[in-house]
Amino acid sequence: xxxxxxxxxxxxxxxxxxxxxxxxxxxxxxxxxxxxxxxxxxxxxxxxxxxxxxxxxxxxxxxxxxxxxxxxxxxxxxxxxxxxxxxxxxxxxxxxxxxxxxxxxxxxxxxxxxxxxxxxxxxxxxxxxxxxxxxxxxxxxxxxxxxxxxxxxxxxxxxxxxxxxxxxxxxxxxxxxxxxxxxxxxxxxxxxxxxxxxxxxxxxxxxxxxxxxxxxxxxxxxxxxxxxxxxxxxxxxxxxxxxxxxxxxxxxxxxxxxxxxxxxxxxxxxxxxxxxxxxxxxxxxxxxxxxxxxxxxxxxxxxxxxxxxxxxxxxxxxxxxxxxxxxxxxxxxxxxxxxxx
Numbered sequence: 001x002x003x004x005x006x007x008x009x010x011x012x013x014x015x016x017x018x019x020x021x022x023x024x025x026x027x028x029x030x031x032x033x034x035x036x037x038x039x040x041x042x043x044x045x046x047x048x049x050x051x052x053x054x055x056x057x058x059x060x061x062x063x064x065x066x067x068x069x070x071x072x073x074x075x076x077x078x079x080x081x082x083x084x085x086x087x088x089x090x091x092x093x094x095x096x097x098x099x100x101x102x103x104x105x106x107x108x109x110x111x112x113x114x115x116x117x118x119x120x121x122x123x124x125x126x127x128x129x130x131x132x133x134x135x136x137x138x139x140x141x142x143x144x145x146x147x148x149x150x151x152x153x154x155x156x157x158x159x160x161x162x163x164x165x166x167x168x169x170x171x172x173x174x175x176x177x178x179x180x181x182x183x184x185x186x187x188x189x190x191x192x193x194x195x196x197x198x199x200x201x202x203x204x205x206x207x208x209x210x211x212x213x214x215x216x217x218x219x220x221x222x223x224x225x226x227x228x229x230x231x232x233x234x235x236x237x238x239x240x241x242x243x244x245x246x247x248x249x250x251x252x253x254x255x256x257x258x259x260x261x262x263x264x265x266x267x268x269x270x271x272x273x274x275x276x277x278x279x280x281x282x283x284x285x286x287x288x289x290x291x292x293x294x295x296x297x298x299x300x301x302x303x304x305x306x307x308x309x310x311x312x313x314x315x316x317x318x319x320x321x322x323x324x325x326x327x328x329x330x331x332x333x334x335x336x337x338x339x340x341x
Contacts (some may be wrong), residue, residue, distance in 0.1 A: 006157040008060045009100060015043025015084030017145025018071030020130075024138065026167035027079075035139055036075055037128040041081030043121030043148040044068030047088050052112040053098075054092040055199075056256075057157055071145055074127040084121055094160040094238065098111040100152040109158060118153075122146035159282070161199060161213035162331050164239035166267075168215075168259055171247040174198070175314040177214040180324050204328030213239065233270045240334050241327065242267075242279045245314075246293035248298075256283070256298055280308050280330070282323060287313040 018040025025033030046068055069084030085340040097107040097118065107116055125143030132139055133330045165173045181200025215236060220243035236242065244263065260281070281302055285291045294313055302309045308326065312319035 006057060008155050009055045009153070010060060010064055010066060010089075010155065011152050012045050012046045012066045012087070012089070012119055013068065013150035014119035014121040014148030015068040015070045016147050017041070017043050017124040018073045018081035018084075019078075019144045020125035020127035020142030020226040021074035021076060021081075022128045022140055022142045023076030034137065035128040035132050036076050036078050038076070039081065039127050039130075040074045040124030040145045041071030041083040041142075042124050043071045043145065044084035044086040045062070045117045045121050046113075046119035046120055046149075047086050048095075048097065048107070048109060048258075049088055049090050050093055050095070050101070050109045050112055050114040050116075051090045052093050054090060056092065056218055057095070060089070060091075060155065063306050068121055068148060071121065071124045074142070075122070078129060081124055081295045083124075086121075091155065092157055094158050096156040096158060098154040098156060100154045106153075119149035120153060122148040158238050159199065159213050159235040160211070161239050162210040163212040163241050163243050163327060164236040165214050165243045166236065166263060167214060167243060167245040168247065168252075168254075168263065170252075171245045171259075172314040173214045173245055175210060176245060176282070176284070176312075176320075177295055179314050179317055179320050181212060195222045195307050202324050202328070204324065205332075210328060210331050212243070232276075233266070236267075236277075237271065240279070240331060242277050243282060243323075243327065244279050245284050247284055248294050249285045249288055250290045257301055258296060278330075278334070280310070280323075280327060282310050282319075284312055284314050286311045287316050287318060 016083035023035065023037040025036050027033060037196055046066060066087045066089060068087040072081030072083045074081045091109060093110060093112055095109045097109065097116075098105055106118070106161045109116065124145045125145045128142045131141065165171055165176060177198055178199045180202050187270050200212050200214070201209045202212055203209045213235065244260065246259050248256055252259075264275060283295060283298060286295060292311075299309055310323040310326070312317055312323055314320070
């Protein structure tokens with residue numbers, strides 16, 4: 001199974017500028033040859049490029065230092081040194097570039113194809129040809145190149161999805177995302193089947209669809225790192241809407257209302273803003289007789305909370321069309337800034 005890496009620490013340094021040259025013309029038939037030292041080349045930059053084809057930071061996991069090329073030294077006959085090569089770091093959409101020393105977010109890379117120069121290469125030193133004057137016809141000094149910028153970084157990936165599917169392990173999140181999109185996550189009947197977030201695109205109207213993320217199962221104490229914990233809670237933060245799926249099957253041994261409250265309690269402890277995010281509830285496995293008997297009472301429970309509820313069966317596909325259409329319409333309303341009808 002592919003590994004999902006969502007945080008790495010790296011050191012980056014732009015290239016130092018090349019030194020200017022000290023040189024004098026030594027040409028035949030030129031008795032008064034003057035200084036002709038060229039400038040040093042510029043150091044290479046550290047450049048981040050956002051690539052939507054990447055899904056994690058795993059490519060950066062085993063390389064801790066990124067050093068751009070140094071500028072070349074200047075030479076005689078006013079020859080400039082060669083510029084140093086840039087170092088290119090490709091990252092997924094949704095990568096945060098953070099200063100490790102201060103925890104300051106330097107850049108939030110959210111646009112595919114974005115090119116961001118983080119550290120500029122040092123400027124090349126000027127050769128001695130620049131320093132000739134009426135009082136100094138033969139300067140014997142040149143400038144050294146300037147050092148390139150450097151910094152220790154922490155890169156964090158936060159998924160960009162319109163909708164985050166949340167709920168207890170084995171609630172049916174993976175089956176649901178399989179039923180509403182082309183995503184094909186691993187599905188099983190044991191705890192934490194989903195070990196990495198899965199992204200899928202749901203087709204909707206003329207708007208090109210929307211992105212959903214199947215977030216690995218949360219449990220009580222997740223905000224403290226229990227289960228898969230805060231490793232994946234942060235991926236919910238960018239989502240506009242939370243789809244809370246609740247397993248009604250009797251095999252869970254849990255009460256649906258308790259499941260709902262416990263998950264929301266974890267959201268609140270992790271982030272007060274996240275807890276206020278709009279939610280839609282999907283009551284799953286209503287094709288089971290014992291589960292369907294719980295529905296009337298739950299509809300009243302969520303009605304009192306003002307939460308939209310859908311009865312679905314992720315396994316059979318029942319209710320999924322109504323659910324996805326509602327979410328698509330609601331997302332469009334939220335993006336347009338219109339009032340809920």
